[in-house]
Amino acid sequence: MENWEKLCKMPYKQIKEMQDRKLRAFIGNQIYLYSPRYSALMKERKIDPFKIKGIEDLKYLPFTYKWDIAPTDEEPQKHKDFIIRPDEEVTEKYGHLAKMSMTGGKAMVEERVYDFKPVHMHFTTGRTAMPTPFVYSKRDLENLRESGYRLLNVFGVTPDDVTINCFPFAPHLAFWQTYFAGDKMNMPVYHSGGGKIVGTRSLMDAFEYLRPTVAVFIPGYCYYFLREAVKQGRDFSSVKKIFFGGERVPPGLKEKIKELFTELGASDVMVLATYGMTEAKVAWGECPSHNEYFGYHIYPDMEVFEIVDPESGEPVGEGEDGEIVYTALDWRGTCVLRYRTGDVAKGGILFEPCPNCGRTVPRISSNIQRKSEFKEFSMTKVKGTLVNLNNFFPLLMSHPEVEEWQVEMKKRNDDPFDLDEIYLYVAAKQGVDQEKLAADLKQKILRDTEVSLTGLVFRTVPELVKQLGMETELKEKRIVDNRPK
Numbered sequence: 264m265e266n267w268e269k270l271c272k273m274p275y276k277q278i279k280e281m282q283d284r285k286l287r288a289f290i291g292n293q294i295y296l297y298s299p300r301y302s303a304l305m306k307e308r309k310i311d312p313f314k315i316k317g318i319e320d321l322k323y324l325p326f327t328y329k330w331d332i333a334p335t336d337e338e339p340q341k342h343k344d345f346i347i348r349p350d351e352e353v354t355e356k357y358g359h360l361a362k363m364s365m366t367g368g369k370a371m372v373e374e375r376v377y378d379f380k381p382v383h384m385h386f387t388t389g390r391t392a393m394p395t396p397f398v399y400s401k402r403d404l405e406n407l408r409e410s411g412y413r414l415l416n417v418f419g420v421t422p423d424d425v426t427i428n429c430f431p432f433a434p435h436l437a438f439w440q441t442y443f444a445g446d447k448m449n450m451p452v453y454h455s456g457g458g459k460i461v462g463t464r465s466l467m468d469a470f471e472y473l474r475p476t477v478a479v480f481i482p483g484y485c486y487y488f489l490r491e492a493v494k495q496g497r498d499f500s501s502v503k504k505i506f507f508g509g510e511r512v513p514p515g516l517k518e519k520i521k522e523l524f525t526e527l528g529a530s531d532v533m534v535l536a537t538y539g540m541t542e543a544k545v546a547w548g549e550c551p552s553h554n555e556y557f558g559y560h561i562y563p564d565m566e567v568f569e570i571v572d573p574e575s576g577e578p579v580g581e582g583e584d585g586e587i588v589y590t591a592l593d594w595r596g597t598c599v600l601r602y603r604t605g606d607v608a609k610g611g612i613l614f615e616p617c618p619n620c621g622r623t624v625p626r627i628s629s630n631i632q633r634k635s636e637f638k639e640f641s642m643t644k645v646k647g648t649l650v651n652l653n654n655f656f657p658l659l660m661s662h663p664e665v666e667e668w669q670v671e672m673k674k675r676n677d678d679p680f681d682l683d684e685i686y687l688y689v690a691a692k693q694g695v696d697q698e699k700l701a702a703d704l705k706q707k708i709l710r711d712t713e714v715s716l717t718g719l720v721f722r723t724v725p726e727l728v729k730q731l732g733m734e735t736e737l738k739e740k741r742i743v744d745n746r747p748k
């Protein structure tokens with residue numbers, strides 16, 4: 264990997280040359296030889312690895328989709344075909360470590376183990392597909408540490424900051440990216456495990472006792488946590504920055520979070536988003552600003568991004584809208600090429616130096632419509648029409664009169680052959696006219712999701728918090744599909 268500070272000043276032309284060079288080496292020396300899936304695919308389609316001279320030539324490779332990797336009942340071990348594996352199953356010539364120790368000695372074996380042996384893994388959080396493991400070698404963990412350092416560097420965090428990590432303990436990127444980031448930045452971090460592990464009250468105590476300058480959260484839980492803290496009259500005046508991960512952050516929610524912090528004694532808290540995915544094995548940070556959006560700074564020595572037309576798959580121009588396509592560069596462990604994320608970036612990718620911080624590494628637009636979280640049923644057939652459930656998030660998360668909410672889909676009379684029903688449960692802010700709010704929500708939901716609700720039910724905040732599993736689930740249950748499969 265390259266030196267980050269140097270990379271951030273490198274003109275884009277040079278960055279691209281570096282990417283071309285790394286891609287040639289990666290395809291030729293790793294993917295073609297040791298990735299069972301891509302090796303077979305290239306042989307089958309007669310793709311000469313030496314034909315791929317630079318990132319423009321990625322187009323010769325087909326796209327990889329989520330379902331290509333996810334385990335199925337028939338092929339539970341499918342994910343192994345995406346691991347760079349110079350072992351005896353894949354190649355006799357280079358595989359056998361025992362043989363290698365005879366010719367190359369102990370040092371060579373150790374190097375191979377460092378490079379290739381899987382030692383860490385994360386799982387995807389698909390809701391209907393089986394979770395897919397993505398493995399890291401020790402060499403990959405160095406990349407994870409470095410990417411964490413870079414993310415914090417973009418956010419302007421230094422070793423003098425004190426951080427509380429409120430992500431739940433889980434085999435997921437969000438928690439471990441934060442863990443390794445703190446480690447590499449050499450800063451004090453309390454990895455609390457969030458309310459689910461230490462309890463919301465103790466977590467609040469920790470905020471008052473440790474006086475953190477930075478906190479890392481899942482947005483839904485953060486919003487709940489801060490409201491509770493306001494009720495208890497807590498003092499969180501030390502906090503300067505909040506990072507979110509795990510799901511997207513609508514602008515309206517950013518405002519609500521800032522207001523709550525003001526009530527807790529912290530003025531001008533910066534609310535920052537990260538973008539990451541299990542498949543890419545790292546997360547990227549948004550260039551920090553209070554009111555403007557400059558995009559996520561990416562790591563061009565670790566990955567290549569293409570932005571393509573979601574329909575045709577053809578690349579679009581700089582700054583144009585399109586689906587984000589990810590290709591691993593210089594990784595070991597699980598590696599995917601031309602992975603269709605399903606996420607659409609409004610404003611695509613930008614190669615010009617960042618007007619906010621001056622870094623020259625490319626940026627992906629801040630306006631990402633993350634489809635991947637709910638992809639499995641984002642286009643669910645409810646009442647015979649296709650519904651984009653994602654549209655509930657920005658609408659309800661940002662609504663000034665809504666405190667908590669949940670969407671439930673079920674069958675009428677619980678009869679699998681009967682009609683689909685869709686219910687919205689809402690806890691309104693205190694003093695809100697419920698009748699007016701209900702009318703407003705029904706109309707806006709029809710506008711944004713094209714579905715008319717079967718019913719809108721008002722609940723109290725504690726009732727909904729329990730229903731959402733706010734303190735018991737890894738991630739709160741915002742959209743529940745209770746229809747029989």
Ligand SMILES: [Zn+2]
Binds near residue numbers: 550551560617619621
């Ligand atoms: Zn920037």
